[in-house]
Amino acid sequence: MQKKKNIASISGTVKAKKAKYLKDTIVYIEHVPGTFEPQKEHAVIDQKNMAFIPHVLPLLQGTTVDFLNSDMVQHNVYSLDDVADHFNLGTWLKGETRPFTFNKLGIASIRCNVHVDMLAYVLVLQNPFFARVDKEGKFSIANVPEGKYIVKVWNERYKAENKQIEVKSDTTATLEFDLK
Ligand SMILES: [Cu+2]
Known part of the structure; x- marks a missing residue:
């Protein structure tokens, strides 16, 4: 049947x-x-026109995010949250990406230490x-x-x-x- x-x-x-x-x-x-298996393709958070795009990114636990800089200025990516292992991916130039895999459930605030107004949220969820x-x-x-x-x-x-x-x-x- x-x-x-x-x-x-x-x-x-x-x-x-x-x-x-x-x-x-x-x-x-x-x-x-x-x-639930996370997608193989990486998600992307762009830093463009001095903002994180998207501002809020929900994803399945285990998904990798490529942080991209599309601006002519240097940006940094860091988080003070456990969910993101207190990461600081460094500071880099236009066109470069650096990946991070979100393995812990919860909500991570993502910031740039060059531009204090820049803020994004990654929601790491248990299911799709x-x-x-x-x-x-x-x-x-x-x-x-x-x-x-x-x-x-x-x-x-x-x-x-x-x-x-x-x-x-x-x-x-x-x-x-x-x-x-
Ligand atoms: Cu920045």
Whole structure:
């Protein structure tokens, strides 16, 4: 007998007082049983026009990020957080990249010691079931295995209550979050 394809998903909306607060908001499942292979391709955080791009990068544990400098000036990359092993990758010129593999779960603040205003966040997650909200706060996470989960929201400034959810095969579970 052919195995039925699981098309369960989680979708919904994150709300905030002002739409601009929704920028770079990530919705993710805290824990899904099993282990998940990180992608072979490296993710990239660029340093361009004196900013880290993207400002917020969610990724699966074990993913390598190439830090690229695209500016005519020297940039540095360091973090004071355990999640990033307190790394300092050094300072380098345009066109060069230096890699770092994020093996610890959690959130790492990434900074440049040449330009104190530069800041990025890497969210190191246990599973690949996460999504970035769109301008209206809508999100969708596809192909979620059946199970009971805690779904969380991450935002740079605001917090939303965690939600418990039960995902069943071939259904879409709907969630709403309020950033406060
Ligand atoms: Cu810099």
